[in-house]
Amino acid sequence: KQEVTQIPAALSVPEGENLVLNCSFTDSAIYNLQWFRQDPGKGLTSLLLIQSSQREQTSGRLNASLDKSSGRSTLYIAASQPGDSATYLCAVPNQAGTALIFGKGTTLSVSS
């Protein structure tokens, strides 16, 4: 059964710092991996989707990498800002594609 783990559960950094969020999964036979952002009391916003054939995806200050063989993905945030403060979730589909399996998230706090 696929399991997704995100470490650390919480992270506090000063503004301007570059940081890396980690996501690991137990079954390397994934179709894709998606990173989301969730603000308190809000829904999920899709940040990046990496297909299994890709190694990385970039969007602005965000860069997500995928290493299927080791069961890991990282989300790199460059030059962090207070507005980046949120919970970041990674998710992979089950084999049938009928459900997304989520990690429990990393809550990021960026101080000015």
Next chain:
Amino acid sequence: DGGITQSPKYLFRKEGQNVTLSCEQNLNHDAMYWYRQDPGQGLRLIYYSQIVNDFQKGDIAEGYSVSREKKESFPLTVTSAQKNPTAFYLCASSEQRFYTEAFFGQGTRLTVV
């Protein structure tokens, strides 16, 4: 703007009452999903639908019911059989299963009073 609209944002349920959460999408997606989010437990799948007039139970379907009469709409009813309904409910859609990018609504917070 294309997206997923959930309503209401906040909902209060009395004991023994059924309530319905609305989810509408204008993305022309075939697949729609309902998730429940609880602190410390992450997101769990309640129901999903791949096409109109068809839906399947997820991991925690007991006490919930859904319908899919139109492609753009996937309402969730929380019945009185759901003993612990207080949670944050999220609706999602994707073009074709989760092999494509998933999009989520802004959520409905349900509280039992």
